[in-house]
Amino acid sequence: MRRAQVARKSGKTSKLTREVILAAAVKLADEAGSDSLSMRKLAAALGVEAMSLYNHFANKDALLMGMADWAIAQIPLPNPDRPWQDELRARAHNARAVFKRHPWTIQLMVSLPNTGPNVLAYVEATLAVMTNAGFDLIDADHAWNLMDSHIYGFTLQELNFPFAPEDYAEVTQAHLHLIPAETYPNLRAMAERVAAREYDGLHNFAQGVELIIAGLEGESGVLPES
Amino acid sequence: MRRAQVARKSGKTSKLTREVILAAAVKLADEAGSDSLSMRKLAAALGVEAMSLYNHFANKDALLMGMADWAIAQIPLPNPDRPWQDELRARAHNARAVFKRHPWTIQLMVSLPNTGPNVLAYVEATLAVMTNAGFDLIDADHAWNLMDSHIYGFTLQELNFPFAPEDYAEVTQAHLHLIPAETYPNLRAMAERVAAREYDGLHNFAQGVELIIAGLEGESGVLPES
DNA sequence: TTGATTTACTTACAGTGTAAGTTTATATCA
DNA sequence: TGATATAAACTTACACTGTAAGTAAATCAA
Known part of the structure; x- marks a missing residue:
C-alpha cells in the first residue's frame, strides 16, 4: 500500500x-x-x-523566524526608481498594514535575530531607495532604522491597546472614577473628552511618518552624538 | 514555636x-x-x-505587570516647570537607559495592558510638561505617543541586536560571503564598511529624539489624517 | 481563649518543547 | 526487478510550565 x-x-x-x-x-x-x-x-x-x-x-524558534520572514514578504518592496519620500511613506503604511493583519510579526521580529531572505531583500530595497536618492550609505542606514523604530514602536502600542476603538468612550466613562482629577489632572481631562466622544483617543501614525520624512529632508549630514 | x-x-x-x-x-x-x-x-x-x-x-501576568510598573518607576519623572524640549529629551534618554538596564521591560509594556500607578504618574507628568508649555491636550497626547514609539521601537531593536558592538566588525567579516554584492549591493557595501571598521553599525537614538522635538516645535496644529 | 482570616504548603493536572529511538515510505543503484 | 540507503513520520519519555483545589499553619479580632 x-x-x-x-x-x-x-x-x-x-x-x-x-x-x-x-x-x-x-x-x-x-x-x-x-x-x-x-x-x-x-x-x-x-x-x-x-x-x-x-x-x-530545527526547533520552534526556527519556525517562528520563518513565520516572521514570511510576514515581511507580504510587504511590497519599495521601488528605488521613485522619489524616496513617497517610497518611505508607502513602506511605512504598507508595513503597518501587514503588522496589523498578522499581529504576532513585530514581537517575533524584535525577539529573534532574523536574517531570512525576505528580511534581507526588504532592507536592501529600502537602502537602495535612499542611496539612489543621493543619501550617503550610513545616513540611509540611520534613516530606515529611524522609520522602522516609529513603525515598530507605534504599531506595537496600537496592537496592544486593549479596547476596540468603538468601545473606548464607553469603557473610559465606566472607569472615570479611577482617574481622580487631583492626582491626574491631565489624564482626567483627556479621559473626560474621550468619554464625551470629543476625542477618539487614537494616535496618529501618519503624523510621525511625515515628521520623520520632513526631518530627513532637512538633514544636513551633521547628526548629534548617540 | x-x-x-x-x-x-x-x-x-x-x-x-x-x-x-x-x-x-x-x-x-x-x-x-x-x-x-x-x-x-x-x-x-x-x-x-x-x-x-x-x-x-492573582497570576503570573499580574506579577509581570507589577514588574513593568516597577521598571517605569525607575525613570525620573519629567518636571512640568522646565522647557518641554529639555524634559522630553531627558525623558527619552532616561527611559532608554532604564529599558537597557532591565531589558524585559518593553516587551512587557507592549504585551500586557498596563495601568499601574507608576505608569499613570509617568504619563500624567509627561502630559503636564506639554500642556504647561501651551500644547493642546490632544496634541500633547500625540506628542508623547510619538516619542514613546521612537523610544520603544528603537530600544527594542537595539536590545535584540545579536552581537556585542565590539564583536560586530569581526562577525560581519566572517559572514561577508553570505551577502553577495549581486543580490544585495547596498547591504554588501555596508557590511564591508563595518568589517573594515569604517562604520560601527550603531544606530542613532539621539537623532530621532532631536528630529521629533524639532518636528513638534514646528507643528502648526494641522496634522495629516491617520 | 476562641473563632475567623490570612498565608504558606501539598498534591495533581493538562499542557509545553524536544531528545532519543523506531517504523515506514521514498529515492538510488545493481 | 530487488536490495539498500536516505528521508520523513511516528512513539515514547522527560523535565518543565502555570495554576486549580484542598490542607495546614500562623496571625489577627473578639
Missing part, C-alpha cells in the same frame, strides 16, 4: 513542506494568537504528529 | 510581600532573562513554594 507524499495518519494528501507548515502556522497564529501556537496544535492542524515538524525546522 | 512573618520552610525572616516578590523577580529577570522567570524559580529564590506567590498576585 503506497500513498505518495502523504502524512501517515490522516488521509491528507498535501505534502509536508516548509511552505505548507509555515502557511498553517500563520493561519493558526492569526486566528488564536501566537502565544497559543504550539508544536502539537500546529501538527494536529496539519494531520501530523508534533515531532514530524522537526524534520523541516 | 512562633516565628513572626516567616516563610515556613526556610529560615528566612523576610516577610513575603508584593514588594519583596517584585524585587526578586526583577533580579531574576535581569540575570537570567524574563523568559526563564518561572513561578517555581522565583519562589525558590525567595525560599518559598510557588503557590505562595498566588497569595500576593
Whole structure:
C-alpha cells in the first residue's frame, strides 16, 4: 500500500513542506494568537504528529523566524526608481498594514535575530531607495532604522491597546472614577473628552511618518552624538 | 514555636510581600532573562513554594505587570516647570537607559495592558510638561505617543541586536560571503564598511529624539489624517 | 481563649518543547 | 526487478510550565 507524499495518519494528501507548515502556522497564529501556537496544535492542524515538524525546522524558534520572514514578504518592496519620500511613506503604511493583519510579526521580529531572505531583500530595497536618492550609505542606514523604530514602536502600542476603538468612550466613562482629577489632572481631562466622544483617543501614525520624512529632508549630514 | 512573618520552610525572616516578590523577580529577570522567570524559580529564590506567590498576585501576568510598573518607576519623572524640549529629551534618554538596564521591560509594556500607578504618574507628568508649555491636550497626547514609539521601537531593536558592538566588525567579516554584492549591493557595501571598521553599525537614538522635538516645535496644529 | 482570616504548603493536572529511538515510505543503484 | 540507503513520520519519555483545589499553619479580632 503506497500513498505518495502523504502524512501517515490522516488521509491528507498535501505534502509536508516548509511552505505548507509555515502557511498553517500563520493561519493558526492569526486566528488564536501566537502565544497559543504550539508544536502539537500546529501538527494536529496539519494531520501530523508534533515531532514530524522537526524534520523541516530545527526547533520552534526556527519556525517562528520563518513565520516572521514570511510576514515581511507580504510587504511590497519599495521601488528605488521613485522619489524616496513617497517610497518611505508607502513602506511605512504598507508595513503597518501587514503588522496589523498578522499581529504576532513585530514581537517575533524584535525577539529573534532574523536574517531570512525576505528580511534581507526588504532592507536592501529600502537602502537602495535612499542611496539612489543621493543619501550617503550610513545616513540611509540611520534613516530606515529611524522609520522602522516609529513603525515598530507605534504599531506595537496600537496592537496592544486593549479596547476596540468603538468601545473606548464607553469603557473610559465606566472607569472615570479611577482617574481622580487631583492626582491626574491631565489624564482626567483627556479621559473626560474621550468619554464625551470629543476625542477618539487614537494616535496618529501618519503624523510621525511625515515628521520623520520632513526631518530627513532637512538633514544636513551633521547628526548629534548617540 | 512562633516565628513572626516567616516563610515556613526556610529560615528566612523576610516577610513575603508584593514588594519583596517584585524585587526578586526583577533580579531574576535581569540575570537570567524574563523568559526563564518561572513561578517555581522565583519562589525558590525567595525560599518559598510557588503557590505562595498566588497569595500576593492573582497570576503570573499580574506579577509581570507589577514588574513593568516597577521598571517605569525607575525613570525620573519629567518636571512640568522646565522647557518641554529639555524634559522630553531627558525623558527619552532616561527611559532608554532604564529599558537597557532591565531589558524585559518593553516587551512587557507592549504585551500586557498596563495601568499601574507608576505608569499613570509617568504619563500624567509627561502630559503636564506639554500642556504647561501651551500644547493642546490632544496634541500633547500625540506628542508623547510619538516619542514613546521612537523610544520603544528603537530600544527594542537595539536590545535584540545579536552581537556585542565590539564583536560586530569581526562577525560581519566572517559572514561577508553570505551577502553577495549581486543580490544585495547596498547591504554588501555596508557590511564591508563595518568589517573594515569604517562604520560601527550603531544606530542613532539621539537623532530621532532631536528630529521629533524639532518636528513638534514646528507643528502648526494641522496634522495629516491617520 | 476562641473563632475567623490570612498565608504558606501539598498534591495533581493538562499542557509545553524536544531528545532519543523506531517504523515506514521514498529515492538510488545493481 | 530487488536490495539498500536516505528521508520523513511516528512513539515514547522527560523535565518543565502555570495554576486549580484542598490542607495546614500562623496571625489577627473578639
